[in-house]
Amino acid sequence: xxxxxxxxxxxxxxxxxxxxxxxYRPTPPKPLPQYLVxxxxxxxxxxxxxxxxxxxxxxSYFERRHVPGIVAxxxxxxxxxxxxxxxxxxxxxxxxxxxxxxxxxxxxxxxLFSLMPDEERFNSLRWLAASLxxxxxxxxxxxxxTTHPPAGATALLPAVDxxxxxxxxxxxxxxxxxxxxxxAVALLLNNIQRRYPTFWIAPSPPPKPAPTPVTAxxxxxxxAEEELGGNTLLPR
Numbered sequence: 001x002x003x004x005x006x007x008x009x010x011x012x013x014x015x016x017x018x019x020x021x022x023x024y025r026p027t028p029p030k031p032l033p034q035y036l037v038x039x040x041x042x043x044x045x046x047x048x049x050x051x052x053x054x055x056x057x058x059x060s061y062f063e064r065r066h067v068p069g070i071v072a073x074x075x076x077x078x079x080x081x082x083x084x085x086x087x088x089x090x091x092x093x094x095x096x097x098x099x100x101x102x103x104x105x106x107x108x109x110x111x112l113f114s115l116m117p118d119e120e121r122f123n124s125l126r127w128l129a130a131s132l133x134x135x136x137x138x139x140x141x142x143x144x145x146t147t148h149p150p151a152g153a154t155a156l157l158p159a160v161d162x163x164x165x166x167x168x169x170x171x172x173x174x175x176x177x178x179x180x181x182x183x184a185v186a187l188l189l190n191n192i193q194r195r196y197p198t199f200w201i202a203p204s205p206p207p208k209p210a211p212t213p214v215t216a217x218x219x220x221x222x223x224a225e226e227e228l229g230g231n232t233l234l235p236r
Contacts, residue, residue, distance in 0.1 A: 076150035098148025
């Protein structure tokens with residue numbers, strides 16, 4: 001059973017010049033020509049991945065901790081967050097929590113496998129840890145309604161990538177920061193001519209249909225007319 005996430009929207013209360021960059025539009029935007037969608041998808045993905053790698057590659061703070069230039073699964077996140085921006089799987093809730101929860105699952109499962117009596121035994125079963133990590137992460141994302149397909153790769157990385165495994169628990173803030181960077185670039189570039197996100201916490205409920213007037217069935221109308229005709233007073 002999935003958790004029920006309420007829909008709360010405070011963006012209409014913010015100034016228009018602020019809410020615009022958080023995806024709020026008072027009316028649905030008009031669709032762009034396809035060639036503009038392609039141009040913005042390319043430009044946003046290029047900039048987002050460049051910013052992400054520049055931060056991790058050229059920051060002495062991350063260099064000292066041997067953080068890789070990019071967590072590979074964020075290349076797939078770029079496809080969603082810059083190329084399929086209307087998809088529910090690309091929205092911030094799925095991006096942030098999907099990656100973080102999957103990273104947490106991956107670290108926990110792999111650490112359990114690392115409790116094997118010897119390292120050789122652990123290394124021989126890392127493929128099993130990777131499979132279990134992704135499977136558990138899928139269910140966790142389904143239960144929390146944060147499904148983000150690239151996060152399935154985030155879950156298995158601690159088991160299959162030595163550089164990620166050496167980060168240990170520090171993998172979690174790296175993933176969280178990477179998600180925030182991807183989202184920040186998406187908010188900036190996707191809102192120039194497009195709209196991102198379509199929702200933050202949960203989709204807005206559909207408008208309630210207008211009530212239809214209740215009319216009596218035809219047979220009731222005929223019966224009422226017969227009674228009315230039979231009760232008509234004739235002049236004396």
